[in-house]
Amino acid sequence: MTADAPPRGLVLVVEDEPAIADLVRLYLSRDGFGVHLERDGVAGLAAARRLRPVACVLDIALPALTGTEICRRLREAGDWTPVIFLTARDDEVDRVVGLELGADDYVTKPFSPRELVARVRAVLRRTAGAPEGTGLPRVVGAVALDPTRRTVTVEGAPVQLTSTEFDLLAYLMARPGRVFTREELLAGVWGYAAHAGTRTVDVHVAQVRSKLGGAGVIRTHRGVGYAADG
Structure with a gap:
């Protein structure tokens, strides 16, 4: 087959x-x-x-x-x-x-x-490949992300992310400080509309945070959405 x-x-x-x-x-x-x-x-x-x-x-x-x-x-x-x-x-x-x-x-x-x-x-x-606008490596605190190599490290130690988790983190880190709604993240990272369910975004954010350990990069803005530290 x-x-x-x-x-x-x-x-x-x-x-x-x-x-x-x-x-x-x-x-x-x-x-x-x-x-x-x-x-x-x-x-x-x-x-x-x-x-x-x-x-x-x-x-x-x-x-x-x-x-x-x-x-x-x-x-x-x-x-x-x-x-x-x-x-x-x-x-x-x-x-x-x-x-x-x-x-x-x-x-x-x-x-x-x-x-x-x-x-x-x-x-x-x-x-x-990396989403549009995320081509340059970024470092926020102990977290380093390289979109070209698609790698993430925390204090030099590699962190294994799924492709979706990586692109969510890359999308936010490429635009530090900007607050995105869940609907905007679904469209920008997943490539489809909000009817798919914004709970997907919350679960992936939680997974990324868990894998990064104490390296807090993604911030929750209650009632709005998420942003990465600058």
Whole structure:
């Protein structure tokens, strides 16, 4: 099921509903991606490790091994391949848990296949390069961020961020002192409108803060949004 020499790279789709899996494959293939399908979590995890895809689209409620467990095991092994959850679960707890495990985005069923493709492309754009206006390295206190190398250090020690976490931090640090609303951050970093849910921003900010430890860089402005120290 893997396309030959895909121009955009190979996307792993792990989905146990054949109709949905085929629909996702069709739209990703039309957009120039190679697609490899798996039907259960154990096979999906093995494929992720073996094929090294450019991105993974994971259902959460999979046989044998859940999508969240696949994501957790990949992250624990140091694999930061972008992960997008495709799930029927619209419960906030499921979405937050997925993001806290290191997922980059999520799409809930029923969904627009075109939107899913757009989300995959947006995640890959963030992985491939720094957002506009963030090209120069920045240092705030003990935190140093290099957009070109896509590295973050705290007092010289490397910090591992997901592609989305990195771009959120880079976006804020490139504009120190400016307060962004959650809607502005969704548009600027994620590349889509606020109807996707601003809770996503809060979870990612919390994750970045946790990984930076005591190096406080992102400030909360109650009732407004977030800003990076100057």
